[in-house]
Amino acid sequence: SGAILLSSLKQQVIAAPKILEVPIWSKSIGNPVLHHSYGLPSNFEHQVIRRKSNPDDAPVEYVPSLDQASRSFTPLADLRGVITPNGLFFERYHGGYPNIDPQKHKLIIHGLVKRNLEITVERLKRYPSINKIYFLECSGNSYSNWGENEGSSVQGIHGLVSCAQWTGVPLSLLFREAGIDLDKAKYVIAEGADAPSMARSIAITRALDDVFVAYAQNGEALRAEQGYPLRLIVPGCEGSINIKWLRRLEVTDTPLFSRNETSKYTDLLGNDMARNASLIMEAKSVIIAPSGGQILPEKGFYEIRGFAWSGRGSITAVDVSTDGGKNWQRANISSDIFPKAITEFTFPWQFTGEKAILISRAIDETGYVQPYTQQLLKSRGHNYGYHNNSMQAWEIETNGRVQNVII
Amino acid sequence: SGAILLSSLKQQVIAAPKILEVPIWSKSIGNPVLHHSYGLPSNFEHQVIRRKSNPDDAPVEYVPSLDQASRSFTPLADLRGVITPNGLFFERYHGGYPNIDPQKHKLIIHGLVKRNLEITVERLKRYPSINKIYFLECSGNSYSNWGENEGSSVQGIHGLVSCAQWTGVPLSLLFREAGIDLDKAKYVIAEGADAPSMARSIAITRALDDVFVAYAQNGEALRAEQGYPLRLIVPGCEGSINIKWLRRLEVTDTPLFSRNETSKYTDLLGNDMARNASLIMEAKSVIIAPSGGQILPEKGFYEIRGFAWSGRGSITAVDVSTDGGKNWQRANISSDIFPKAITEFTFPWQFTGEKAILISRAIDETGYVQPYTQQLLKSRGHNYGYHNNSMQAWEIETNGRVQNVII
Amino acid sequence: PLLANSCTEQDYCLGIVVSDTYITPWDIDVDPSGHSLPKGSGSYDQGLAIYNQQCIACHGPQGKGGIRMGEKLRPLPQLVNITPLPHKSIGRYWPYATTLFDYIQRAMPFYTPKSLKPDQIYALVAYLLIENNVISKDVILTNENLAEIKMPNRNGFVCDIRPDTFNLACMQDCLTPKDKGFDLGKIVMTDSKSLQADCLLLPE
Amino acid sequence: PLLANSCTEQDYCLGIVVSDTYITPWDIDVDPSGHSLPKGSGSYDQGLAIYNQQCIACHGPQGKGGIRMGEKLRPLPQLVNITPLPHKSIGRYWPYATTLFDYIQRAMPFYTPKSLKPDQIYALVAYLLIENNVISKDVILTNENLAEIKMPNRNGFVCDIRPDTFNLACMQDCLTPKDKGFDLGKIVMTDSKSLQADCLLLPE
């Protein structure tokens, strides 16, 4: 029977000096059900939290702003797979996040429509709905790596990206209900109910494509930090256009040219000109483990892990180099693949104690290959800063320390 | 421009007596970043929590047990899509849930292997890993609907099912590392580090198929309630065999016949005989909205929503009847479909104010059609109780009240 | 640092090879063969004393059941069609006596599991088996004779042969269970031991 | 109860049809046409007074910037290749004066947004545009003339023409940016207004 050990078969045994202890949790009763009626992570995971970036990770001359006009970063190094837990989803506010009573909140649809509509949150949830998994990335993500590599951790440099399953109602359906004037409609102005009533203009072609009004995030109601009770989801596009705490959609024939689509979120080229409406977050990948600030505890086998995503559709491949970009191999795709969602990749690797430089490179369904920072700089000049989707290199020192390097 | 209203085009306007108020949250600053470094739901969602079933939902003669040998139910009616948020994942303990220090926890693999292995949690995370979305369902789920319809809410009757993305290392890989004796191995005994050291026997063919040791749940570390730091995932099989707080895997040629695979989790047939190892959770579906205890606030359009899942693979279709089973129509599949995962379906419906009886029926990739309770009773007799995958009917009364009925 | 040579046969070299002795404190499972039973023995009287001290609060006198607490540990009604569901008691239902030893050793007393010595467990098993009318009152239970006990319901288990319903996806003008002529299917039973890979079967 | 007949043209009949007047308090956007500007006017001196009361704490005297607080509201270095990144100031960078009105109306003062009256906003816009050398000090700003102001960087924007890099997925013996001969690609600029659907373009 199983109780008879195959001692004869056994390979050399490291005679452990001690024998296994029976820990206290196997000898005493645990916590009852409903100890937490809404559960939380184990206290041993207390370091896996959102954080402001390390001051060292901020660009020179960067003036840290008020905490209501700021951001906190997702702890990417500790995450796995496709979904970012709601409690760890990155934060970015322009006037703090409001605590909205859903009974008092409404969505207004007006402008170039036959009927102005007011829709309550309760009623909105009764429309035909969709569930979609999409990443959201702040266009300022990886800013500290623009031109220089100033960040130290993957959380602090790249942690303004997260991914969730969103549930909501397509704009195309709501606009049909309002009777949109398709001949004249060119843009829709989306506006939040937060303090600064964040507003952005979205081309009507995009709005009628895959944009929707979301009310749930990863199965439960939207988090207040992400727009409770309603937000816009503009798949593949920069975070700030996915208007949170959505209160109003005005169909127009003109863009608003709001402060956050002129003064902010536009990209200066090298010739004094700037690009407006660079909405799409291009294909990007980053190795999350090993990553900056980590120390490999010993030589041996490690699974390299990372995330890849593209605002243009599905990730089709990720390549990994462990020699600073000289040679590349195709990584395993270790999660389900959804268009415009985070896709996980893994790559088997031995740390031999010699210096190594790990880089990953995403390729999306359009054939686009993630560029080096220098290639972006060449095309765009040094005044850019948003929309940095360049490759991240991590140097593994002989003592196992991992740090952010330029290649 | 957009500012010019198309008044002439506009349909009759309900001249609202009042005009929109600008709410306080649009006129005052919100919460700063890191108000919660690990976020929580909006306080307006405080009713969306795990609950013990209503005493009314328990079978006659049921003796409520100690809270460490009990369960709490997922609030299904409020969920959407594929993923159950970790904070709302159902609970089921046989001796409470332990608070395990991952630095002190180990996984032992021994028995019919060449090498006994001890693997630390940190090392386990370095193996090649997989991410998979699977449901978990307690075999006692829907027990209160066995024979009679005693439950009132979808949470209290069916809330012992949840679904998550799990990350971990395949048993087949770990057994290769240990040098499993494939000629002799017939079962693996999996054992937890909790107070009662929950133990179950798994046929080796299943163990080598898709079973894995998980350390992450929906992107972050497993929750203590679900096995932190390690648990077994046995896809499609009853919850109790997915051993939580996993400490030991012994490869044997014999089942253990532990208390929880003899006294419990076996099913009595009508002839004094019982089935052992009824592991697979068969195809099942339930309408979550409208559902028991809800009151439809008015006549009009409602989207019927529900969840479907099958331990034998993918859901291929869900049918909905609104007339108590006389006529059926195919529902929309409104989420991504993964084998052995929760799949969401929706169905458009008008509440006209007349009585209606809503039922859903899942069909899986094997062609299996979810049965009526009476069909299960015919086959199994009245002494059964676990593994109740029969159809749920909700009656909508003329006043909009929804209640659990037998059809 | 890497454990040099400790893992030449592991592809990933991440496990530490350990001895059987090292594992002993965790290796508590007792299967029907009884091979893993610890040495020891116990009698009804000894079991009664321990039971009345450590178990009675939850399981009631003679295992008759407590209030809101532990389960009944007595022989109970026949395993036949009755409402409420028949109680799956030790004497009527459990197929192996080793299960009782294994379970008490790993899980009881509820608040302080793994606190009992082997002799105490043998005594409790003796006490409960006697209360369940499985063995006679004078038996001294030991690691030698425990596995030999033949439980009344030893042969009361069959393999899972689901699916056991074959519902059709009727779409229009369907009959429902309340209608005359509705096809409820048939009673599906089997004594086959080998239909399903998951079946729990002792080695031949 | 259902709003009878209020929704005959809606498929789902879940929206309530409301009037333009009803929406007014929320309909605060001011686009470059200036059509939605509220009636009002304001001067530099009025603006200075309000600014020094309600804005200076965060944005500093004359918009020179605060400590850890609001952004600089002054004309700043040329928009050329410099490190650190050039400041996208109102005078140098913003294409429309209406944006300043729109933004202050919806978002400032930071802690008490939407508390300013139209006249106050016109005055602040006048003050800031004058400090930014956009208009002369004696201009009284009104809903009539605000949209007519031509901002210096009015034509400073082009459409997004990404992808603007065309990296190849070299697999072996690849050059890296530090190596001689590595292909950095080329400078990609355009003044096309119609390449991308997302481009912000005023109606012709």
Ligand code: HEC
């Ligand atoms: C504090 C309460 C408590 C005490 C004390 C306690 N038990 Fe239990 N016992 C329980 C509970 C609760 C269960 C059911 C556990 C579960 O749900 O998995 C149980 C289950 C059992 C079972 C399995 C019953 C079945 O039909 O599956 C046995 C056998 C048992 N106990 C024996 C004992 C013995 C022997 C002692 C004393 C040494 C003891 N118990 C002390 C609460 C207690």
Ligand code: HEC
């Ligand atoms: C308590 C601090 C505070 C006060 C008071 C304040 N502001 Fe601001 N202001 C800010 C912050 C912070 C931002 C940046 C907000 C963001 O990140 O979106 C800002 C942004 C601005 C901008 C946009 C700057 C740019 O380049 O995009 C303007 C214009 C502005 N404020 C004007 C004003 C005016 C006018 C007042 C007074 C009526 C005022 N502010 C009062 C903190 C303040």
Ligand SMILES: [Ca+2]
């Ligand atoms: Ca053994």
Ligand SMILES: [Ca+2]
């Ligand atoms: Ca810098």
Ligand SMILES: [Ca+2]
């Ligand atoms: Ca308008």
Ligand SMILES: [Ca+2]
């Ligand atoms: Ca009953």
Ligand SMILES: [Ca+2]
């Ligand atoms: Ca053993």
Ligand SMILES: [Ca+2]
């Ligand atoms: Ca408007």
Ligand SMILES: [Co+2]
């Ligand atoms: Co706690």
Ligand SMILES: [Co+2]
């Ligand atoms: Co709070």
